[in-house]
Amino acid sequence: xxxxxxxxxxxxxxxxxxxxxxxxxxxxxxxxxxxxxxxxxxxxxxxxxxxxxxxxxxxxxxxxxxxxxxxxxxxxxxxxxxxxxxxxxxxx
Numbered sequence: 786x787x788x789x790x791x792x793x794x795x796x797x798x799x800x801x802x803x804x805x806x807x808x809x810x811x812x813x814x815x816x817x818x819x820x821x822x823x824x825x826x827x828x829x830x831x832x833x834x835x836x837x838x839x840x841x842x843x844x845x846x847x848x849x850x851x852x853x854x855x856x857x858x859x860x861x862x863x864x865x866x867x868x869x870x871x872x873x874x875x876x877x
Contacts, residue, residue, distance in 0.1 A: 787852030788834035790814055791865050795824040801869035803852030807834025814875075822876045823868065824832050833859050 789801035790811045799822050800810070811832030818827045833856070835841050841855045849855045860867050870876050 786834075786836050786838050787856055789834065789856045789860070789869065790830050791860070791863075792821040792823060792826065792829055793831055794826040794829040795821060795866075796844050796864060797821075797823045797866040797868050798856070799823055799830075799869060800873070800875065801853075803856070810834070816847050819875055820877050822870065825877070840872040846855050 786807070787801075787803045788807055788810055791798045800814075804817070809832070809854050810831040814817060814830045815828050820827050821829065835852075835855060838852065838855070841849055849858050857867060
């Protein structure tokens, strides 16, 4: 349903997509040693995803109504800058 990856070094969400099943994408990015598109550090990613919007809506406030709002809510409450790739490619 939704997936995002952020860099723990620069506290920036660098990739997000709302039609992606949750799949530990941050682990894949860390394993491949991809550099952060923002600060160029490697092996410093974390992420969040959900497969059921219904579960998210039942546990979070009204401001969460779809995959994008859920990801933005999580980013905001983790003090992350919202700066995902505009075309869903890993841009360095």
